[in-house]
Amino acid sequence: MKAKELYKILSSTKIPCAYMVHTEKVKPPFLIYRGSGANNFKSDDEVYYTDYGYTIEYYFKEKDEEKEEAIEKVLNQNKIIWEKSEDIYIDSEKLFLIYYTI
Numbered sequence: 001m002k003a004k005e006l007y008k009i010l011s012s013t014k015i016p017c018a019y020m021v022h023t024e025k026v027k028p029p030f031l032i033y034r035g036s037g038a039n040n041f042k043s044d045d046e047v048y049y050t051d052y053g054y055t056i057e058y059y060f061k062e063k064d065e066e067k068e069e070a071i072e073k074v075l076n077q078n079k080i081i082w083e084k085s086e087d088i089y090i091d092s093e094k095l096f097l098i099y100y101t102i
Helices: 003-011 067-077
Strands: 018-020 031-044 048-061 089-090 097-102
Touching: 003 018, 003 031, 003 048, 003 067, 048 067, 067 097
Parallel strands: 018 031
Antiparallel strands: 031 048, 048 097, 089 097
């Protein structure tokens, strides 16, 4: 999956999203996604297939399970396998964060 494809998928949640950083000030909740490397299927000194990984960061001030469910639903609808972190509190920002690894 390419970054532009993931952007289109995440945008369907109606939660503001951007690759790496929002260029304009955005109030929470919002999404950031970034590349997290690639896994290659290789044999005989040749790469046959590359699977790109991403980390999605969901920032929020108040717990909203419906928004989390919207993120998870759109990932499931697009047959994207994901893992979810615990809720992490960022004291300096007064924000919560959840990581989705895909």
